[in-house]
Amino acid sequence: MNHTLRVPGATLYYEVRGDGPLLVLAGAPMGTRFLAPLADLLAADHTVITTDPRGVGGSIPDDPSADSTPQLRAADLAHLIAHLGLGPAAVFGTSGGAVTGLALAQAHPGAVHTLVAHEPPVTELLPDAVEQRAAVEDIVATYAAGDVPGAWMKFLVNANIPVDPSAAPPPPDEQQTADERFWFLHEMRGTTLFRPDLDALRSSGVRIVVAVGEASAGQICDRTSAALAEGLGADRAVFPGGHIAFVDDPDTFAPRLRETLK
Structure with a gap:
């Protein structure tokens, strides 16, 4: 079922599937749209919530x-969990959504009991954080100058994600173009600049599993x-596939996530 929820500064779009925790x-x-296939599989034994982060898709x-920050997106999730009245929740966050999950556990620990943080780009924790900030600024500036392919290439090279030059993606639709623009200009910077408060996370009472793809x-x-x-003094859980394995192969990804949540 599709719903909207009014939160401070935005209207969130979200979907509900299944029944259970x-x-x-x-x-x-x-x-x-990207999380729906995974949600369909997990709805067999969970009440699964997917949402568009503010500024993307149906979340206006x-x-x-205005920029989207992990703190704002975490507050949005906290409002949504409270609205549903079924919390605290287990949260699977991936990529920038994993950063959102860390901000949620840090600022709203009562809303979440378990966080699976899948490949969060918390570059502020790296020894080359200064260089990473400069790379992000260059990527954003390249996109803002109108060089969309160049911005994507710089992003993939900096992420060290292999690029197949013969694989041309299908042309984006109008919504995808708008979402891409918002990400480059209003979301990427805030997400990568977020530095987790490790002390607060360790004392939050939230079980945090750091997940990474085997590829x-x-x-x-x-x-x-x-x-x-x-x-955090935690082990990493190895998941199948790479950064977007939950899109590429949800049938393989879902059992690993279900096992981790147990």
Whole structure:
């Protein structure tokens, strides 16, 4: 079922599937359209919530020029969990959504009992954080100058994600173009500048599992996941596939997530 919820500064779009313990799937910039296949599988034994992060898809901010930060997105999730009245929730956050999940556990620990943080790009924890900030600024400036392919190439090279030059993605539709623009200009910077408060997370009472894809070795989110796990004194859980395995192969990804949540 599809719903909207009014929160401070935005109207959130979210979807509800299944029945059972509450599980929130959070992405950023990815929203409901990418998480839906995984949600369908997990709805067999969970009440699964997917949502578009503010500024993406159906979640409309009052000020479209305002930046989206992990703190804002975490507050949105806290409002949504409270509205549903089924919390505290288990949360699976991936990429920027994993950063949202960390901000949620840090500032709203009563809303979440377990967080699976899948490949969060918390580059502020890296020894080359200054260089990473400069790389993000260059990527954003390249996009703002109108060089969309160049911005994507710089992003993938910096993330150390292999690029197949013969694989041309299908042309984006109008919504995808708008979501892409919001991510580059209003979301990427805030997400990568977020530095988790490791002391607050360790004392939050939230069970935090740092997850990384087996195919992500050497990529930037492999490095950030390792730094986060070390900072929290936690082991990393290895998941199948790479950074977007939950999209590429949800049938393989779902059992691993279900096992981790137990």
